[in-house]
Amino acid sequence: MIEIAKEAALFAGEYLKERFTQQLIPDLESHNDVKLPEDKESERRIMEIIHRHFPSHTIYSEEAGLVNREDEYLWIVDPLDGTNNYFIGYPYFSVSIALQHKGDIVLGVVYNPIANQMFWAEKGKGSYLNGKRLAVSSRTELVKAVGSYIRGRDTMTKEHELAVTRPYMLQTKRLLRTIAPALDWCLLAHGWIDYIVMERSGIMDVAAGILIAREAGAKVTDWQGQPYQHQPFDSREFPSLIASSGPLHEQIRQMLIEE
Structure with missing residues (x-):
């Protein structure tokens, strides 16, 4: 499942990277938020891959809401985390995908397409960036x-x-x-x-x-x-x-x- 999550994040992230330098036209813009068609296309790509491999799984995503199928597995998706950054050309955004199994988060993937950073973790197995194991800082000051x-x-x-x-x-x-x-x-x-x-x-x-x-x-x-x-x-x-x-x-x- 972690490999499918990475595949979905890469598929969506490469699209977002291609569109990043283009003239973006929002579907909706308010005083503190913006909605882009790129959000929806990224979401479509992620859902396509997840449902191709796991057709019975439920997905909750920002644009589509809850696509309810079965309760045991629930994918929690943010197809474009940092939409406001993306809209103004600030290269700090990601694709975020998590999987909840029987009420517990068991895996997570966060992909930064601009820096080609693939972060991931499985519960009890550590977390990684592009294959390198991660550890928090030891700063005390x-x-x-x-x-x-x-x-x-x-x-x-x-x-x-x-x-x-x-x-x-x-x-x-x-x-x-x-x-x-x-x-x-x-x-x-x-x-x-x-x-x-x-x-x-x-x-x-x-x-x-x-x-x-x-x-x-x-x-x-x-x-x-x-x-x-x-x-x-x-x-x-x-x-x-x-x-x-x-x-x-x-x-x-x-x-x-x-x-």
């Missing part, structure tokens, strides 16, 4: 730590976002706001960044990335410090999480401003 802030669409005001992120901007080396969550989790897995603060992002954006990060040794908790346990799929909500390489986790969590 907060002032040298680099992190990323992820939030869902329309989940809070800009004032709230500024309040939550201000301590991290002031007390750590750098806080990224990349608007491509799946790849951010992969940066954590590789040790390129040291922490993630995530506020109510959608499951399709992060399901694969969380598994990849955890298989690389990342510590993941909710904002109250309880270990993250994946719950069976629910498209309506997803918890706010803190993730880190480990040594700085409690310091990062204590910097949160609770409402």
Whole structure:
């Protein structure tokens, strides 16, 4: 199944790479989001491959919603994670594919077609980038730590976002706001960044990335410090999480401003 997920990610990713430098015409553009026909074509390619090999499996994807067939296997797909980046010509986006089996995420693939980076993980088997095993960083100094802030669409005001992120901007080396969550989790897995603060992002954006990060040794908790346990799929909500390489986790969590 992991090889089929990689095949689907490559098939979609190569299309997105071809279209990336073209003049893109959105189907819909709002103050904080954009919908592109490239999203739909990437999704079509992924679903074609998954259903060719696994015709009875259910798929949940951003554009098509829930294509319900059987409950035991559920593919969670973001055909273009980082659509806003893609639209403005910023080369930081990916294809994200995860598989849930009987309520548990068992594999994840995140493919960055611009950099030819194929991240993947299977539960209990570690995580990899282009065949090289990944491990989180061992950084212990907060002032040298680099992190990323992820939030869902329309989940809070800009004032709230500024309040939550201000301590991290002031007390750590750098806080990224990349608007491509799946790849951010992969940066954590590789040790390129040291922490993630995530506020109510959608499951399709992060399901694969969380598994990849955890298989690389990342510590993941909710904002109250309880270990993250994946719950069976629910498209309506997803918890706010803190993730880190480990040594700085409690310091990062204590910097949160609770409402």
